[in-house]
Amino acid sequence: MKWRSLEETTTGSETRSLAEVFVERKELIAKYVPADIQAIHARVITELGQSGIAGRSLQPGSQALGFELSDHKGDLVRSGDLLREGPLVVCFFRGRWCPFCVGQLEAMNVIYSQIRDFGASFAAISPQTQHHSYLMADQHHFRFPLLFDTENKVAREFGLVYGVPEYQQEIYQRVFINLPFVNGDSSWELPIPATYVIDRDSSILYAKVNPDYTERPEPSEIIQFLSQLPA
Numbered sequence: 001m002k003w004r005s006l007e008e009t010t011t012g013s014e015t016r017s018l019a020e021v022f023v024e025r026k027e028l029i030a031k032y033v034p035a036d037i038q039a040i041h042a043r044v045i046t047e048l049g050q051s052g053i054a055g056r057s058l059q060p061g062s063q064a065l066g067f068e069l070s071d072h073k074g075d076l077v078r079s080g081d082l083l084r085e086g087p088l089v090v091c092f093f094r095g096r097w098c099p100f101c102v103g104q105l106e107a108m109n110v111i112y113s114q115i116r117d118f119g120a121s122f123a124a125i126s127p128q129t130q131h132h133s134y135l136m137a138d139q140h141h142f143r144f145p146l147l148f149d150t151e152n153k154v155a156r157e158f159g160l161v162y163g164v165p166e167y168q169q170e171i172y173q174r175v176f177i178n179l180p181f182v183n184g185d186s187s188w189e190l191p192i193p194a195t196y197v198i199d200r201d202s203s204i205l206y207a208k209v210n211p212d213y214t215e216r217p218e219p220s221e222i223i224q225f226l227s228q229l230p231a
Helices: 018-032 035-051 079-085 099-110 112-117 130-140 150-157 166-174 179-183 219-227
Strands: 068-071 076-078 088-092 121-126 146-148 161-163 189-191 194-198 204-209
Touching: 018 099, 035 166, 068 130, 076 079, 079 088, 079 121, 088 099, 099 112, 099 121, 099 130, 099 219, 112 121, 112 219, 130 146, 150 161, 150 189, 194 219, 204 219
Parallel strands: 088 121, 121 146
Antiparallel strands: 068 076, 068 146, 088 194, 161 189, 194 204
């Protein structure tokens, strides 16, 4: 199915909210994806919520460990270097195969200049390989680095990693989402989506962590939060 980008949905100077974009994607899924497959994905979301994984993830007031990851161009990106410039906004996402991840990053791309205007940096982290990150950045014209988190090592430090249950693995394989190939390891592990704002001293100022991958914070919420930080 065809997912319209934010640029395609812009009318004049107005851009739809991320929530509106997601409503459209959910409607298309409801229309074209068989009900039994939808039920399996819903089951995973429910079980993740019941597991308490979001509550065990790093929250405001926690200290984020530093990281060094390669971006989609093969350049090494150090969180310490970014934090010397100012706050760091980080989105953990599942991969280029997830329409909700794509929608969120397209929305963040729209506000990227505003993030930079506040003296902050932005990076997106996923377990997908550098090659898949490059393809994603090229296709969607992202202006920020897509970082390759080998075996979800950084996501694990944030408490975000879960194993895809076998009954869902079967569904993914049926629709050609081959995570061992996309991620370059055989673990079938993914991060739950999470958005963080990290201060210069590595303390976490803002955290939105949700095991429901169809829900993400509005980019305007991130901009409002950055606007309230001391210069």
